Amino acid sequence: AQSVTQLGSHVSVSEGALVLLRCNYSSSVPPYLFWYVQYPNQGLQLLLKYTSAATLVKGINGFEAEFKKSETSFHLTKPSAHMSDAAEYFCAVSDNTGTASKLTFGTGTRLQVTL
């Protein structure tokens, strides 16, 4: 079974400050890991994904995440927060066994960006 744990259901940062959203995973097989963003009453948009290539993954909107096997972590970062980054962020894991692989989501982290 696979799972992800997102530490901190709510994170607040000032505009221009570093964003760090934490995600730890558990998987019995090499995982595929994802970060998604969700704006109110909308679906999910892929920020980035790790698929066993480079451990540092760069995504859209200036976000990046680093896969650390020794720490079973896949934390999401952005050097400088923007007001438009305020949203819900979900970490997810799949077992990469094909297109029928299920995604298991974390409980989400709401990012608040203040002036």
Place this chain on the structure above:
Amino acid sequence: GAVVSQHPSWVICKSGTSVKIECRSLDFQATTMFWYRQFPKQSLMLMATSNEGSKATYEQGVEKDKFLINHASLTLSTLTVTSAHPEDSSFYICSAARVSGYTFGSGTRLTVV
């Protein structure tokens, strides 16, 4: 890029009626689609996996007779909430699987009154 269209975006229905939600992959074929349910301020819970031309696979605890899923073509999967009750009110999201990843619909807000 890959686009998944989900309709309607919101619907209000009376208790006891049925509601159908459509999920279409617009520019690619999706052999597999997933249906999720999301309660306010919570994560997405997988309800079922929909495979084109075969019966859907439901997650434990999901009533297959209440949440009917049909995946009759490679571009369309539907979720029908039958005999809806207020506790079925939720945000429903579909996702289509491709080799390159997953594309999500924009979600459907269902309110049963």
